[in-house]
Amino acid sequence: MKKLRALSFPYVMWMSLTIVLPMALILLVAFSDLNIFRLGSFTFTLEGFSVLRSPVITTAIRNSFRFAFIVTALCFLIGYPVAYLLARSTSRHKTLFVTFLILPVWSNMLLRIVAWERLFFPNSILNMFGISLNLIGTDLAIIIGMISMYLPFMIFPIYSVLDKMDQALIEAAIDLGASRVKTFFKVTLPLSFGGVVSGVIMTMLPAMTAFALPARLSGGRTLLIGNIIEDYFMRTANFNAGSIVSLVMMVLMIVLYLWILRFDKEGETLI
């Protein structure tokens, strides 16, 4: 099959065009006054970076990190035990349970955010049960919304690692006298760490960069980095400032990605 390796060459070219080139472009546009729509002469400048000192943007960055951290931590605390229970389950409906975790992805995410928004309004269909949640604008609304959207992304990688784990290792630890609690912390948890890393990243990055979710569930009051990026690219068409803010995300993504690569060289825990 070695002769077929030529089939991968067009892919390398395609990825250079769609992955490497844009990264270079973001760098170039961030560090210069280049106008992408009217290519011409441009000068390198660091002046644009002063936007990172504006209070709106520093607050947005702080909000992004805060929500991403809280949501990822909660998703891990909820998701790990659930993944564990599913992986250990001997029920014949096990695949059905797992399938039903994927299913929500088929329902439009934007619409699911809208559904939460409708519930959180002071006037909602819950009024007929005498309940008025009135959560729009609170941190809790954003946290609930994010957990609802991103929890499956935490559970899946952990589940797939736990499901493949050799049961004999756990039996061996128990036979050799380790307590169940000790077995979990010394054997199961370390062996599933690769899945945890993937899960953490697949939850943290979307949470950090969300823009429609915070915009709807905070009534436009809480800004995250995503809202700033959306504004620069889609509303004010200030690609230079937009690229500078995106650069923060890109650097973070690369650092986290290098972390995944330590545990999972080929991305087997990513799907």
Added chain:
Amino acid sequence: MSEKLTLRLSRVGTILLVIFTYSIIYLPIVIIAFLSFNASSRDQIWTGFSFVWYREILNNPRLLEAIQNTLLIAVLATLISTVLGTLFAIGIHGLSRKQRLKIMVLNNIPVVNPDIVTGISLLLVFSLLPLSFGFQTMLLAHIFFCIPFVVLSVLPKLKTLDPNLYDAAIDLGASRFKALWLVIIPSIKVGILAGSLIAFTMSIDDFVISYFTFGDGFQNVSIWIYSRLGRRTFSPSVYAYNTLVVFVTIVVLSLFNLFGKKQKSIKGEKI
């Protein structure tokens, strides 16, 4: 004694977490379904059961067009990315381990990258190319983010193949195309099918990447929703559309589950 108690407590706790997980993930979907049957066009009051919004889908030309666009893009992106992704995966499989790992680092970037960064990356590249924003840019963008998932699900299946299979077919007189089509493809079809299913799922639900690459009035359902949120042109028909999609998915996945089980039991009997 105390360990038994902690075990029992942790089991009860985990079951509660499982219930919480499925509730928080499914609540928005249930709300959407509920609102799709609401006779009122206002989301905050229930005025009675009705199918009016299901009929409305057909009377709302802009929404109908958005649904058609979503399906068109999803089908085309799935077909194209499945074919390309499979061929690329076969090519990558033929490479040396070192080269393969290098390509996989690039391949997995779009999987890990936050959608908003992928979106602006493609926005920048498409702005440079002589492409007008609309159908073509959105389709290219969807093919772009679907291919890595196909590669990721086909590659592990290729690894389980006997490396001499292809050469044997060639030695026995098959042309390269025939060896691929009649020998390799059938033995990795499970991976191809899984990859195309993921691709379709990613495409039909996508909002963020479509948002940064749409134009010229070419909208998919997500963009239709986003541009109408809080406006009078927002119609609960979209709840009906979403509920139909979820319903079809449940039926299809349940059939897959039944079918999969049957196959397994037949295999079991043979052994």
